[in-house]
Amino acid sequence: MEKKSVIILGATGSIGLQTLEVIKKLPDFELSGIVFGKNLTLARKIIKENKIENYYSPFYPNYKFSSLEEFLENLKPNIVVSAIPGFDGMISSLKAIKYTKRLALATKEALVCAGPFVKQECKKFNVELIPIDSEHSAIFQIFDNFVERIMITASGGAVRNIKTGKLSKLTPKDILKHPVWNMGKRITVDSSTMVNKAFEVMEAYELFETNNIDVYIHPTGTVHGAVLLKDGTVKIHFGFPDMKIPIAYSLTYPERKYINTNWPEFSSKNFEFYEVDKEKYPAFFYGKTILNDLSKRIAFNAADEIAVERFLKEEIKFTQISEIIIKTCEQIKGKVNSIDDIIEIDKISRKYAKNI
Numbered sequence: 001m002e003k004k005s006v007i008i009l010g011a012t013g014s015i016g017l018q019t020l021e022v023i024k025k026l027p028d029f030e031l032s033g034i035v036f037g038k039n040l041t042l043a044r045k046i047i048k049e050n051k052i053e054n055y056y057s058p059f060y061p062n063y064k065f066s067s068l069e070e071f072l073e074n075l076k077p078n079i080v081v082s083a084i085p086g087f088d089g090m091i092s093s094l095k096a097i098k099y100t101k102r103l104a105l106a107t108k109e110a111l112v113c114a115g116p117f118v119k120q121e122c123k124k125f126n127v128e129l130i131p132i133d134s135e136h137s138a139i140f141q142i143f144d145n146f147v148e149r150i151m152i153t154a155s156g157g158a159v160r161n162i163k164t165g166k167l168s169k170l171t172p173k174d175i176l177k178h179p180v181w182n183m184g185k186r187i188t189v190d191s192s193t194m195v196n197k198a199f200e201v202m203e204a205y206e207l208f209e210t211n212n213i214d215v216y217i218h219p220t221g222t223v224h225g226a227v228l229l230k231d232g233t234v235k236i237h238f239g240f241p242d243m244k245i246p247i248a249y250s251l252t253y254p255e256r257k258y259i260n261t262n263w264p265e266f267s268s269k270n271f272e273f274y275e276v277d278k279e280k281y282p283a284f285f286y287g288k289t290i291l292n293d294l295s296k297r298i299a300f301n302a303a304d305e306i307a308v309e310r311f312l313k314e315e316i317k318f319t320q321i322s323e324i325i326i327k328t329c330e331q332i333k334g335k336v337n338s339i340d341d342i343i344e345i346d347k348i349s350r351k352y353a354k355n356i
């Protein structure tokens with residue numbers, strides 16, 4: 001059998017490196033190329049260890065390929081794993097759709113800021129869109145025609161057990177300790193404001209085309225999601241929080257070829273759920289109200305990026321992150337007809353968020 005070729009966009013990052021580990025354990029898959037950013041030392045190591053001939057970075061364009069399109073056009077991989085964060089990740093995900101058969105998507109901004117465009121392009125080019133984010137992968141695995149509601153879980157971040165009145169005193173150091181996942185700085189702060197969960201609700205809205213999305217705080221991270229069916233049945237997705245599992249599924253779907261017999265215990269602590277506190281996580285609740293307003297979703301993402309940067313530089317308090325996001329979104333209105341519109345709204349929102 002011919003091996004399935006995979007390209008990783010963002011190979012030197014957290015998702016990228018875990019994808020490399022997964023591919024090594026899947027004999028039917030081969031890495032045919034990587035895209036990376038500025039970390040040339042790590043990229044060189046990956047290239048050498050995996051004997052890769054084709055690679056691309058927009059920061060070192062004097063290599064074999066002069067653009068991402070040229071690189072993808074030459075390789076035409078079976079699967080593109082999209083794991084470049086931010087706006088660059090959104091644009092590269094959209095570009096990749098034209099040159100592959102499956103987009104395994106980790107980049108949140110692609111669906112949050114350009115969901116309708118990503119889906120439209122996938123339809124046009126007959127490309128499968130498979131989510132990598134653990135909650136969306138979970139729902140994707142248990143979804144069927146009889147779903148009435150979706151439930152995804154949240155850790156509540158580093159502030160889960162802290163009283164709301166004390167939040168404004170928290171420093172970046174306090175926030176950067178995440179109880180379940182070990183991730184980059186922005187996503188760790190986004191877990192504590194639950195802005196990350198608002199992004200995930202937006203992504204779920206695009207992927208599963210429903211407004212009926214509930215979120216519960218679930219400390220152990222062992223239940224990733226559930227679907228509530230018309231006949232009273234609830235299907236729950238249960239497993240350790242390990243990104244390699246959903247990454248592997250995005251590659252091998254509809255089969256399961258990744259071997260990992262490390263299952264969590266059926267103990268009561270692995271099935272604890274709590275309501276999300278409205279006062280503690282205002283940006284999350286605001287985010288849930290703007291699901292069908294793409295311009296506000298773009299503003300939500302842009303303002304969050306600026307506010308998190310400002311918080312990490314200790315220019316603003318932790319609680320002001322949510323304030324900046326909500327104030328920015330309230331200023332932004334209008335239809336989004338093109339990628340240029342997305343870029344324009346993003347720019348205006350960032351400017352606004354910087355000046356609050």
Ligand SMILES: NC(=O)c1ccc[n+]([C@@H]2O[C@H](COP(=O)([O-])OP(=O)(O)OC[C@H]3O[C@@H](n4cnc5c(N)ncnc54)[C@H](OP(=O)(O)O)[C@@H]3O)[C@@H](O)[C@H]2O)c1
Nearest residue numbers: 010012013014015036037038039083084085088106107108
């Ligand atoms: N980490 C997780 O557990 C997780 C879970 C679910 C979803 N996600 C989402 O997945 C995406 C990736 O997350 P991550 O944690 O893997 O991020 P990360 O560790 O920061 O890695 C980012 C990767 O993208 C590359 N990159 C950045 N800008 C680039 C550009 N303009 N062109 C080409 N490459 C560029 C980086 O290259 P250099 O390092 O070489 O500069 C690096 O390889 C994010 O959107 C995140 O929200 C992550």
